[in-house]
Amino acid sequence: MSHSFKESLLYVENLSIAYDDKIIIKDVSLIEKDVVRAGVENTGQTIAIVGRSGRGKSTFFKALTGLVQPKTGKILIKDFASQEENAAKPVKEGDIGFVDQKYTLFRHKTVTQTLQFALRKSTLSQTEKDKKIKDYIHKWGLETCVDKYPNELSGGQRQRTAIIEQLFSSDHFIIMDEPFSGLDVGNIEEVKKAFDLLSETSEYNTLLFSTHDIKLAIELSQSIYVIGHPTINGDKKDYGTVVAKYDLREMGLAWNEYGEDHRKLYKEIVHQMMIS
Structure with missing residues (x-):
């Protein structure tokens, strides 16, 4: 499927993280750009981070969300507040949203109150905020949940609310750590739907997720x-780094039905993980 790359959304260069004197990850570099597909209005970016346990994936995510400071290197994201073309800014805590496996929400806030709180620092007017919340609630199928508290929501509803909350706080960047871990088939389908919604909501939406499920x-x-x-x-x-990258768009595998070439890639990725 025809596609083209535009400006960089996420840029990581020579990132190293150490706890005390122990290096956890080193020399991690990556660039992810805005992708435009012919005939498709919005195409967000979905990026998978895989690797065996103890290789530094969680530490990498903590660095991306600004929770730990790099020993070396830099992390830049697109600066949506700037009018300049290709404007970028160093990442700080809150710039990239993080959705944990429990989809943690404020227990004492309804869905609407949670989303209002997420927009508290926004420069939008109150009318614009209300419209944004209404639009997302409609698009993400949460109309029946607006006045419900987290304990009244299903797992899928909680997850969608948590994703929107983080999107409102972080402007287009979301990390999900092992979002499929321990889920049954029905709940996996719920997560897949959320991924699709993220991608369809804005071409700038950029999702990074880790998983042990290579398929x-x-x-x-x-x-x-x-x-x-x-x-x-x-x-x-004994430190983690990027040992392989696979661009499924350039390989002609992205947005296509899972087939023989995908199965070959599966074997290649498993091999890379086993030797590293």
């Missing part, structure tokens, strides 16, 4: 990064 990573993402322990000059290191 789902291939099915849902347009680019996949494998984080593992690199082998340099025959010496296997």
